[in-house]
Amino acid sequence: MTGPAPVVLLADDDQAITGQLAPLLERSGFTVLVAADGEAALGIAQDSHPDLIVLDVLMPRLDGREVLRRLRRAGVASPVLLLTQVGGSTERAMALEEGADDYLNKPFDPYELIARLRAVLRRSRRGLPALGAAGQLRAGQLRLDRVARRAWLGERELRLTPKAALLLDYLVTHPDELLSRERLLEVVWGWDAMSGTRAVDNRIAELRRALACDPGAPQWIETIPGQGYRFLPAVVVVP
Template sequence: MTAETSYRGLVLVVEDEPAIADLVRLYLTRDGFGVQMERDGEAGLSAARRLRPVVCVLDIALPGLPGTEICRRLREAGDWTPVIFLTARDDEVDRIVGLELGADDYVTKPFSPRELVARVRAVLRRAAGPDGAEQPRVVGAVTLDPARRTVTAAGAPVQLTSTEFDLLAHLMARPGRVFSREELLAGVWGYAAHAGTRTVDVHVAQVRAKLGPASVIRTHRGVGYAVDA
């Protein structure tokens, strides 16, 4: 492999449609990832627990356990491996439910395999954090450490997905600055043209719920979101 396609880690793909599974495997392998394929939910959950992949790509409609249930069980067990859902339905309710369970991204079929690979790389970049050392950011009772990728609220640790962490970090980097939903999509997700602004609302709601009374995120009606200055 060249330096560009050096080994990037193991991706678990749980997809029961052979044609889609083979295409996803081909493109991920070309990009330097190892790929473990599973065809049903039970096998997928077992592989996720056993192999500790860098990313899980889960079809929602699977034989046995659906992808949403795999994600829920992983999160309940304290496993915050990035999760990307695949689904044949472009239903906002399904998308919101997936994000509320702790998924990092959501791709609707039919999709470009190149776009899926880009999404995988994006969630890994978010999970890895910045290359350079950064000082912890403190706003109110919330402390965010970019180097360690940790968050505390009123002194208590807060467990966030990689996407939730980056959303909070983006807002806390400029306290008092109001970001529109479109700006947050571009700055955090990196592909505003392919995601709906409701995605931002759901993630903000999740971060607020996890921060509890210490939450510093404020809604500016008709504009977007900011953290207290």
């Protein structure tokens, strides 16, 4: 990383986790602030406006989702990554709908956390707001209403299966990021899903049909052979 070290607020009541993660994050080029409960995290975030915030969902005094809700109501737009112990679709939907930019299931690979943080940081440093906090997004002729869970291409509303709609939401909120099939499978179907990565490919094909996207000359979703997919257009927040 170049320039001043980005500041990360790491909030988790498990001292074993913060004791291991904080030094690793510092060695990876971050300045780390640590909070052991939700109220402390809320205060530090409101006072310091860190570049990135990592919140454990299950914390004393205030849980991570409540901290996230209060931060967004207070206008703190710092990107937020939630750490959750629940892999179900309801938990994931709540995390993303409440303004989280990403999440990881516990237990997780610390280096996956660092990769997630760097991806979010790259977007914010290009001047993009925290897309996870936005209610409506636009990418070219595509408009996504994340509250109503509806999408339009120009004047035509897209008719998508629920899984394809969730997949589109994650792609649009993570533009220009290489997303592996395994990551997309975890996000949309859940870490314990019996579905294979072929399910991801099928829903990508559904999105391409809806968007009239030619895989040979993609303008929406690019296939990275052997690695995954990337959403290509620039994304802006609709006021």
